[in-house]
Amino acid sequence: MLHMRTISKIYRTELVETHALRELDLHVREGEFVAVTGPSGSGKTTFLNIAGLLEEFTSGEYELDGESVRGLSDDARSRLRNRKIGFIFQSFNLISDLSLFDNVDVPLRYRGMKTAERRRRIGDALERVGLASRMGHYPSELSGGQQQRAAIARALAGSPKLLLADEPTGNLDSQMARGVLELLEELHASGATIVMVTHDPELAARAQRNIHIVDGQATDVEALPRPGHGGLAATPSRI
Amino acid sequence: MTIAPILRSLLARHKTAGSLVIVEIALTCAIVANAVFLIGERLQRIQTDSGVAERELSRVQLAGVGNQDDPHGQTREDLAALRAIPGVDSVTITNQVPFGSSSWNSSLHLDPDQSEPAAHAALYLGDADFLDTVGLRLVAGRDFRDGEFLDYHPEEGWQQMLEVDTVIITRALAERLFPGDSAVGEVLYFGEETPVRVVGVIEGLMRPTGDSADAPGHHSVLLPVRTPYTIGGSYVLRTAPSDRERVLGDATEALSRPGASRVVLEQETFEELRAEFFHADRAMGWLLLIVCGALLIVTALGIVGLASFWVQQRTRQIGVRRALGATRGQIARHFQVENLILTSAGIVLGMGLAYAINAWLMQRYELPRLSWIALPFGAVTLWALGQLSVLGPARRAAAIPPAVATRSV
Numbered sequence: 001m002l003h004m005r006t007i008s009k010i011y012r013t014e015l016v017e018t019h020a021l022r023e024l025d026l027h028v029r030e031g032e033f034v035a036v037t038g039p040s041g042s043g044k045t046t047f048l049n050i051a052g053l054l055e056e057f058t059s060g061e062y063e064l065d066g067e068s069v070r071g072l073s074d075d076a077r078s079r080l081r082n083r084k085i086g087f088i089f090q091s092f093n094l095i096s097d098l099s100l101f102d103n104v105d106v107p108l109r110y111r112g113m114k115t116a117e118r119r120r121r122i123g124d125a126l127e128r129v130g131l132a133s134r135m136g137h138y139p140s141e142l143s144g145g146q147q148q149r150a151a152i153a154r155a156l157a158g159s160p161k162l163l164l165a166d167e168p169t170g171n172l173d174s175q176m177a178r179g180v181l182e183l184l185e186e187l188h189a190s191g192a193t194i195v196m197v198t199h200d201p202e203l204a205a206r207a208q209r210n211i212h213i214v215d216g217q218a219t220d221v222e223a224l225p226r227p228g229h230g231g232l233a234a235t236p237s238r239i
Numbered sequence: 240m241t242i243a244p245i246l247r248s249l250l251a252r253h254k255t256a257g258s259l260v261i262v263e264i265a266l267t268c269a270i271v272a273n274a275v276f277l278i279g280e281r282l283q284r285i286q287t288d289s290g291v292a293e294r295e296l297s298r299v300q301l302a303g304v305g306n307q308d309d310p311h312g313q314t315r316e317d318l319a320a321l322r323a324i325p326g327v328d329s330v331t332i333t334n335q336v337p338f339g340s341s342s343w344n345s346s347l348h349l350d351p352d353q354s355e356p357a358a359h360a361a362l363y364l365g366d367a368d369f370l371d372t373v374g375l376r377l378v379a380g381r382d383f384r385d386g387e388f389l390d391y392h393p394e395e396g397w398q399q400m401l402e403v404d405t406v407i408i409t410r411a412l413a414e415r416l417f418p419g420d421s422a423v424g425e426v427l428y429f430g431e432e433t434p435v436r437v438v439g440v441i442e443g444l445m446r447p448t449g450d451s452a453d454a455p456g457h458h459s460v461l462l463p464v465r466t467p468y469t470i471g472g473s474y475v476l477r478t479a480p481s482d483r484e485r486v487l488g489d490a491t492e493a494l495s496r497p498g499a500s501r502v503v504l505e506q507e508t509f510e511e512l513r514a515e516f517f518h519a520d521r522a523m524g525w526l527l528l529i530v531c532g533a534l535l536i537v538t539a540l541g542i543v544g545l546a547s548f549w550v551q552q553r554t555r556q557i558g559v560r561r562a563l564g565a566t567r568g569q570i571a572r573h574f575q576v577e578n579l580i581l582t583s584a585g586i587v588l589g590m591g592l593a594y595a596i597n598a599w600l601m602q603r604y605e606l607p608r609l610s611w612i613a614l615p616f617g618a619v620t621l622w623a624l625g626q627l628s629v630l631g632p633a634r635r636a637a638a639i640p641p642a643v644a645t646r647s648v
Contacts, residue, residue, distance in 0.1 A: 045645055048645060049642045049645055052562065052645075053641075054561075054562055054640070054641040054642040054644065054645060055640075055642050074566070074567060075566045075567070075568070078561065078564050078565060078566040078567075078641075079564065079566070081562070081563075081564050081641070082563065082564020082565075083564070087562055087563065087644070089559075089644060089645065093555070093559040093562075093644055095556050095559065095560075096252070096556075097248035097251065097252040097253070097556075098244055098247070098248055099247070102244040102247065102248075105244065106244075106560060106563050106565075107563040107564050109241055109244075110560075110563065110564045110565050110566075110569055111564065138251070154563070158564075166645055
């Protein structure tokens with residue numbers, strides 16, 4: 001599904017060069033639930049941005065769902081992002097001017113879908129996250145947990161190949177966080193491919209596989225057998 | 240198209256700022272539509288056809304000083320002297336000219352007992368050379384015959400000039416007095432019992448002061464009356480356009496020879512007369528144009544200001560939209576559609592307001608009713624202005640990178 005080979009990202013200013021990613025190799029198979037962890041400044045967000053086609057990389061190869069993204073134009077990257085990726089952000093990033101219905105509608109409109117198809121998908125997605133009855137509400141009228149659920153509905157509505165979650169419970173209290181996490185697990189159980197960036201080890205432990213990024217390089221941290229969602233066996237290895 | 244959610248967002252979350260821009264656009268639209276209409280009116284006035292061969296005509300106006308022994312004799316000498324100037328094709332003398340400062344007028348009756356006049360018209364007194372010299376074209380009937388002319392002696396009273404038997408009238412006046420019939424052979428009264436017969440109809444001859452409340456601009460009557468130069472009339476000279484300046488200089492010199500008994504009041508080409516006559520209209524046109532321009536600039540700045548503010552305020556939202564798959568073009572279009580909605584609302588409101596302003600102007604200043612043609616002009620101007628104004632902010636919005644969506648707040 002997601003194949004990154006020797007991906008490097010260098011930020012250049014007049015005075016300094018910052019290597020955010022150094023020949024990073026990272027692979028995610030279809031249907032996997034992968035947590036990407038690492039300390040602040042390790043390159044997690046840069047990885048997420050590149051994986052989500054929000055930023056270009058300096059060198060290396062990146063294939064998303066079998067399609068090389070190197071050298072794509074800005075418009076082509078936008079269209080690919082719209083069709084294949086669903087984003088779940090830490091601060092939800094719902095558009096405050098729009099109702100839940102219109103928020104979920106945003107990526108579908110950019111895809112140019114017909115009205116009837118959009119309505120059906122919006123209804124299904126909000127139903128799935130338990131907010132069908134709130135579709136006329138504005139984000140400010142919802143709790144943090146409900147907002148994140150609405151953001152997940154927006155990410156799901158377009159039937160993306162890959163869900164990218166950036167600290168999805170980072171702005172939620174523990175009860176709301178548990179609800180959102182359970183939703184992600186449900187999505188994974190129904191076949192969704194999820195890559196979740198987090199610095200919370202407890203959250204990462206709920207994923208099927210952990211990838212640890214340090215100094216712009218990735219190491220795999222294999223999880224123990226799933227039933228107990230127990231502690232991690234720290235056996236770093238290059239993937 | 241994304242009109243529905245943008246409209247819902249404007250109505251729900253940006254009522255105040257949006258309303259202010261709508262009101263600004265409405266006011267501009269209303270004022271511009273009225274101003275454009277008024278400018279159009281002035282332009283139409285400026286282009287009024289006088290009916291005479293303006294490019295080939297010049298005039299010299301004299302005034303006598305003290306008693307004039309033989310004004311008619313002096314006038315004949317003047318005409319002979321003017322004809323002798325090289326380059327002069329013909330010369331005439333008349334009591335008034337189009338675009339002149341004075342106007343002789345009379346009410347016209349079709350019956351001596353008629354209480355209300357049938358029309359009002361300007362009275363042109365001309366000699367045998369008048370028609371040919373000023374370039375008037377007969378469309379029916381004939382020119383005056385030699386025996387029909389009389390000399391006007393002001394000391395005998397102004398009624399004396401009305402003792403003519405025949406007149407020539409303009410086509411516009413003929414259609415007003417005798418609609419559907421030929422005017423030639425018909426009889427008119429200048430409010431007196433003596434009838435005058437219409438012997439000819441000319442294409443057109445503008446009243447000296449143009450349109451007025453009591454008569455349209457081309458209601459004129461030509462009387463076979465020779466006037467002396469002392470009544471404030473003008474000598475009119477016809478020349479090739481290239482000779483006008485020189486001939487005018489020579490004519491002024493020739494007419495100044497008799498010495499101190501008279502002075503030259505005016506000497507100018509008809510093109511100069513026209514320019515002077517419409518000076519106020521042109522000035523008003525420019526003034527309205529400048530006001531419109533200033534208003535459009537202020538409105539454009541208002542639109543740029545609000546759009547720039549909204550782009551800045553929505554930087555993260557734009558980043559999120561980009562992350563969700565919006566292309567740069569779709570982001571730019573979002574702001575253009577938003578502007579189109581605001582501008583359209585302003586235009587609709589502005590059109591109603593334009594008619595209200597016009598109704599007020601009609602009541603106060605007797606202006607004509609606003610032509611509907613001014614409205615689409617105002618609308619297109621405002622739409623174009625809105626789209627041009629929002630272009631810069633929209634391009635800045637489109638340049639916001641999608642990675643903004645993942646930046647910490």
